[in-house]
Ligand SMILES: NC(=O)N[C@H]1NC(=O)NC1=O
């Protein structure tokens with residue numbers, strides 16, 4: 259019998275701390291040994307020669323909406339997880355809404371957990387929801403294994419997931435703090451967004467820029483400041499999702515300096531696309547908070563480089579094509595971008611190659627920090643004892659993303675036709691190869 263299940267030889271291994279040439283030995287789903295000094299000579303059932311390739315910890319996408327159960331016609335755990343594997347991600351945290359029933363009680367959580375076990379080709383974790391109706395369910399959700407809670411401060415666009423008013427934030431955060439979990443928040447001001455949208459629509463102003471102007475950066479800042487106040491009052495750990503501007507990040511930086519336990523996510527689309535892409539691609543590039551301008555995009559990259567961004571998650575929020583239609587009114591059509599498969603490509607191409615973001619920083623925000631912040635032990639790092647969640651990438655290879663490359667149920671993406679430097683060659687989940695040679699091989 260071979261000593262190991264798998265050895266990855268001669269690769270360049272990237273962690274959040276350093277990049278070194280090393281061999282990696284895997285057995286029973288775990289990394290047994292990382293050997294930078296000398297070759298691992300023992301036997302293995304399979305040897306992958308990664309000479310000339312980079313070996314990253316598999317990405318942990320802390321923000322996806324896979325819609326199952328109940329709306330699997332929008333995406334689903336199988337297609338969603340396959341798209342992640344194809345993009346070099348080995349774990350995801352599924353948001354509590356857009357699936358129906360939403361994950362706002364223990365029973366609904368268990369249903370999703372069972373489905374994920376059956377259908378996902380990567381590691382699946384669930385977020386629980388915080389809505390005005392479920393304060394008394396939060397503890398049971400926590401005990402059931404949710405990685406944290408998610409609340410919307412503005413309407414979610416989903417009728418069975420109500421947004422949290424200030425009273426809900428207060429009571430929910432007090433409760434969540436009592437058992438040491440965390441609240442993630444979609445932070446936009448309901449009043450500002452609704453009033454501005456009503457004014458625009460009444461004036462017949464419905465262009466891409468009008469939609470963007472109806473959800474301004476100041477509306478994110480107002481909501482972020484307010485929820486940070488509740489975090490200070492209750493001691494609840496807080497995570498702000500999808501900050502679209504460094505101006506929002508700055509508010510969080512200031513709170514961190516005061517000692518508030520708060521972290522911040524941004525998404526690849528705020529780092530790769532602008533309002534011009536929205537005007538051109540219409541609902542395919544529509545999201546909330548909306549895409550900003552080129553200046554904001556560049557500033558956000560500076561925030562990544564400066565270490566002000568804790569995590570980067572895709573906020574993959576797909577919908578069928580007939581919901582992604584805008585004729586000339588940008589207030590219509592589903593807001594949510596399909597991007598789960600492209601996160602690493604964007605970070606490498608737009609971040610590393612075009613703007614000099616170190617590979618270690620990419621690993622930190624897309625794998626190591628999500629594991630750390632959300633308490634997923636033994637993931638997000640390539641080291642002895644860690645789970646063998648690994649993605650092997652050829653940084654010398656470039657490609658143009660084609661529609662048929664997408665594993666999504668609905669093959670639309672604002673990134674089709676974009677050229678990327680750095681191609682995912684192999685994705686390994688718990689020691690098993692799930693993607694290689696441009697194909698999902700899980701279960702084969
Ligand atoms: N419900 C839902 O997925 N909303 C997401 N879509 C989006 O563009 N932003 C979100 O928060």
Ligand SMILES: [Zn+2]
Pocket residue numbers: 321323353573575
């Ligand atoms: Zn989201």
